[in-house]
Amino acid sequence: MAEKIQPFTTAQRGSKNSLMHLLSQIWRSRTLYLLLAPTVIGMVLFQYYPALQAFWGSFHSWDGRRANYIGLYNYGYFFQDTRLIQSWVNIVQFLIFNILSLAVPLFVAYLIYRLPSARHRYIYRVLVVLPLIAPGFVFIVLWRWLFSLNGGINIILRAVGLDSITRIWLGDTSTALYSLMFMGFPWVDAFTMLIFLAGFLAIPTDMLDAAAVDGASIWRRFWSIELPSVRGQIKVLVILTFIGTVQDFGRSLFMTNGGPGWSTMVPALRMYFAFTQDADYGYASAIGVILFVIIFALTLINQRYIRGSEE
């Protein structure tokens, strides 16, 4: 076991014995391959194989056992289903809302970063992270009650004399979608906040000192130094939020089951229903592929954009 692994140098490749050399290097690295084997096998089995199978399935009428090739039928069906327009309208609204609401953790991180004492910065950081002790699914239970007829929100509205707007918030087509957005109130995700905060705290102090010498106002300093310093974090979080939102259907599923009507339906939930209720695995795969293409395209655009701006 004590053999030393030689660095794999390209200079040796040109020699006549290059093939033998390569094979001997592979043989010498056998322990390493053995160590990587579980990860590689698992990755192929549980990620790459299912991903390819999803593409394959999307061109088939597939009940999970037998499959018949039907070309682009599933895709055609998806784009012709006019009811699904509602789900696209909904997901776009979710995307806009979730991305804009990143401003709240950004704002909180900025305020914490500007606090005059390190001790207070630490305390507020802990306080923002503290609500993570209650797991996310617990808030499904809590908010279902808050939105109900005799739930917390209506109680508060009645107490301040706004009886007229009380309603079953999740049961009303005009409010169900916005209720789901309101659910995370005040929309401070701890992870997001910590990432922004780390970005702010990494700003070199001499830059800020120079700004102070020049007499820059808080406002000016924020827009010219501090906000541009976390541009990388903003980009990453926007893309992560985009990817997460396109895929997420848990909120619609567990809060409203996509309803009332289709008022909280999103494409990913339509996929889930095609899968679990209709056992139409080909159609579900086609929706999965469409969502993948959307995510993939946006990530590529984003990467090109990031690279372009940093060169």
Add this chain to the structure above:
Amino acid sequence: MKNSRLFNWFSYTTLTIIVALMLVQVALLFIMSGKDSSQMATNPLLPTFPFNWENYVTAWNLGIRDYMGNSVILSLAIVVGNTVLAVVTAYVFARYSFPGKVLIFSLILALMMIPGILTLVPRYLLVRDLKLLNNLWGVILPSVLGANAFQIIIMRTFFESLPEELFEAARIDGGGHWTLLARITLPLSLPIISSMAILQFNGAWNDLIWPLLVLNRDELRPVSVGLVLLSTQQGAPQIGVQMAGSVIASIPMVVIFLVGMRAFIDGLSTGAIKL
């Protein structure tokens, strides 16, 4: 850097209000968990006395006991399995050269581009064909073997930053792979490994969709699925009992926070800079 007093006043007030709005929701869970139905009807939002601890007993006996046991098994198995695999994988990539290294690592990197929604249906069929439906392994295996690319990448970056001299010295002393990993890499990387593990535990504990699909039998369900289904079913228990169940479901994260919060926040912040 001095702020104006007005700005400081504004900061403290705003932060306190926002934090209070977040914490009041957590407090509400606990307050409501002690209410019987009449207290719920008359005063649902403020603390009421007596505090009905019976709600906890009721919730526990309604199935939360089994759910909690399942969640603990699932989450621990996923965290341990994932961490071991990620550490070994990241270590091999960080400290050794071997033919195919770039190719294999690219395959791991490319995993970040495969969204869970794409693989959901075939992954379910795979687990079905492996005869792992209604089996805790049906949740554990895909999660552990699905390779957590993010974790591997963060750990590889960290392991690469460890000074080569330490490894050189150990090799001269005759140390093999195992010595280098267990005696040098692990002790120096405990903070980053534990914060990754906490992140993973949080994710596993919160997971809803996959266990809902794979585990149909009630006695196998984790607390995430069990509690949500309990609260949405026909004839759901009264709110106080649901909230008592919610509080019970929060206990592991409370414990983790008490023990490892500092490591968690610090680890996450250092990881975050790399973004």
